[in-house]
Amino acid sequence: MPRISAPTVAEHRRHQREALLAAATELLVEGGVSAVTPGAVGAAAGLSRPAVYQYFASGPAILGAIIEDAFPKANAALLEVLDSDAPPAERIDTYLRETLRLAADGAHRAAAALSGAQLPEEFRGRLRELHREQAAPLMSALRELAAENPSAIGNVDLTAMLLGGVVEAAMRALEHGAPLAAVTRHTIAHVRGSLHL
Numbered sequence: 001m002p003r004i005s006a007p008t009v010a011e012h013r014r015h016q017r018e019a020l021l022a023a024a025t026e027l028l029v030e031g032g033v034s035a036v037t038p039g040a041v042g043a044a045a046g047l048s049r050p051a052v053y054q055y056f057a058s059g060p061a062i063l064g065a066i067i068e069d070a071f072p073k074a075n076a077a078l079l080e081v082l083d084s085d086a087p088p089a090e091r092i093d094t095y096l097r098e099t100l101r102l103a104a105d106g107a108h109r110a111a112a113a114l115s116g117a118q119l120p121e122e123f124r125g126r127l128r129e130l131h132r133e134q135a136a137p138l139m140s141a142l143r144e145l146a147a148e149n150p151s152a153i154g155n156v157d158l159t160a161m162l163l164g165g166v167v168e169a170a171m172r173a174l175e176h177g178a179p180l181a182a183v184t185r186h187t188i189a190h191v192r193g194s195l196h197l
Helices: 009-031 038-045 059-081 088-104 109-115 121-148 156-175 180-194
Strands: none
Touching: 009 038, 009 059, 009 109, 038 059, 059 088, 059 109, 059 121, 088 121, 088 156, 088 180, 109 121, 121 156, 156 180
């Protein structure tokens, strides 16, 4: 039996899988979907190609695992800081603050790399589902604001789409080295102004 680098076999396997996913995510971000092959992922993680197949059946299976690893963690972190009893304007501020913090920490790198990629429909469908889950707290707060002041919010779906563009621009600013505190402050001010808060 090969030597393991953890107290238990289960923990060793978990560490190995995490190392493979981290390597696969780096390959995805740097080289796109086509760079994520079992051989390349194994080499990047310091494991043989046959070892990779103990965890993932194929390149597409690795991509699916990246999706299931990255999004739920970010979504859970977001929900953890949101107070569902807070006023909607406060929830929007918190949503923006945490989304940008996660982006600054690199949590959205895999999602950004996957968003423009040619993926099988099952993956595209799952990505849409996870995006909806991620946007749900923002949509809920916008609907509450629209109920309070319909003329200020207008069409909730269109408003959410436009705000999404603002958040994407803020994330790009972070990627280009803008300080998190300044980007967060400007983004919240911009969104509050556009929503007449």
